[in-house]
Amino acid sequence: MTGFNIGMRMVAGKRYYGDKVMNEEEACQFRDIIKEMVSYAVSNIPGDFLPLFNWIGCNGSYESRIRNLGNRMDQFMQGLVDEHRKRKESENTTIDHLLSLQKSQPDYCYTDQIIKGLVLVLLLAGTDTSSVTIEWALANLLNHPHILKKARIELDEHVGQQRLVDEQDRSKLPYLQNIISETYLAAPNLVPHFSSADCQVGGYDVPQGTIVLINAWAIHRDPSMWDDPDSFKPERFEVDKDEHDEMPYKLLPYGIGRRSCPGAGLAQLIMGLTLGSLIQGLEWAKVSDEKIDMAQGEGMTMPKAVPLEVTCKACPIMGNVLLVSWDQI
């Protein structure tokens, strides 16, 4: 749930998980909604696969529970929007920024409905996906210290020891990007699609109105497409132009086509900057000599079955970075 915690701090400045929760009742309400939502997101509904169940009304209670959950989430979000609107001083949160646009651009469509929608997209689609990917990436790096070392050398060479990586450095850090490409696991089945017309996929006829699940996890491990697919090898992305052009068709962490992830660019940026800063700023170590367990757990995004536990120690660069930050505060 780290992603939802970070997300809530970003969108509303609230902590709903951990030991620094301010309003336990409100936090509990939010945690309950998220828990229920995640449980539906990873469950199978018989009527989706055998329409007979829909005809005989088996999905009735499921649909009303989903509607009820939607209403509770909507009321919760409206409460947050109203609370921020009433505050005398605006804070640096997504809701505050959107409310100030609602005021300054009344003719544009920053309605409460749109604000709630944008906040939910950031929260549900944008946070856990990225934080889960960073956790997997760190776990991979700790199991492959030579790769961590190579990433640190790249950062030292192109960014240096005086400051943390920023947006302009990205193009100079292909190895860091390759580590992220080699890591992706957050959306193993993408998001279910629904065929709007009869079509063919991979030689199979898909009639109109079929739920199509894409097993990106299996595509990313297909030995006919990838050499030694089960090994963690960021170098596999150091390819020539022909192979580079094929990449979007076999590396699909964000899906492909019209309904692919609109947040892909933002996600790549955030993950590159976060992972880069974590490597530059801290020296990471495993808590034991054992390899980190890479078993996959269950969830809306694919978490580690056993959360990553590590130790870290500040690198000299943190002295420079913190000094600059304190001066600016």
Ligand code: HEM
């Ligand atoms: C590691 C990070 C992320 C991964 C792996 C990821 C992955 C995906 C995938 C696989 C889909 C479905 C695509 C399909 O089925 O073809 C999707 C959809 C979506 N993502 Fe992301 N995503 C990430 C981050 C983000 C961020 C940061 C945002 C927004 C700030 C975002 C917003 C969305 C939205 C709104 C959709 C639905 C698009 C639609 O239905 O048309 N995602 N994402």
